[in-house]
Amino acid sequence: MEDKEFDKLTPEEKKARFQKAVDDYNSGFVEVDYTFRSVASIRVEEAMEDAGRVSEEFKPAQIKVIYEAAKADLNLEHYMNPKFSASHMKFIMEQEMAGKDVTWLPIGKILHRSIVDKPLTRDQIRRIKERMQRAEPKDSVIADLHEKKKEAARVPKKQGQQKKKGER
Incomplete structure (x- = not known):
């Protein structure tokens, strides 16, 4: 006007x-x-321009995750790799929304890893999530015992032969 x-x-x-x-x-x-x-959309466009990327390089599922991250006001620099799968981008978004540093993510008690340096497979993401969950402090000793019982129930027991007297 x-x-x-x-x-x-x-x-x-x-x-x-x-x-x-x-x-x-x-x-x-x-x-x-x-x-x-x-x-x-303006933030996504600017981030792609800064990274030297165009939207045609990304699949529709990836674009959807990038827009979700832009609406959540997250750092879009981490999403500008078309080799990252949509599930990898969602994992990055989950961690950022939880307030964690995705370039130095604690996995386990002493191990840290960047989840934005290279593409991760679904299996790698699953293993990272498992390690993170095991490393989180439990609310109570009882909750820890219940979790250990569940793990023990998942591992099949070895069915061995009975030992004779004098055998090791």
């Missing part, structure tokens, strides 16, 4: 226009070059 046109509006109309702009912004939209765009 031109400045001249805006000056001709009454104070109530100006206030209404301003309120609409504020509401649009709070809903995640801004006006860029006379078009409404979501703030997330």
Whole structure:
């Protein structure tokens, strides 16, 4: 809208226009070059440009995760690798939303690993999650005992031969 046109509006109309702009912004939209765009789409576009990537390099599932991360106001730099699977990107997003540093993620009691350096398979992600879960402190001793019982129940018992007297 031109400045001249805006000056001709009454104070109530100006206030209404301003309120609409504020509401649009709070809903995640801004006006860029006379078009409404979501703030997330602008962030994704800028992140791809900074990384030297284009959206055609990514699969639709990956793009969906990238937009979710943009809406959550996460660091999009970690998602700009088209070799990362959508499940890997979701794992990165889960960890960032939990407030963890994905470049130095604690796995186990003393081991740390970056989950954004190279692509991870679903199996690697599963193993990392298991290690992280085992390393987390338990709420109580009873909860720890229940978990150990479940693990013991999953491991099949060895069915061996009975030993004769004098055998080792």
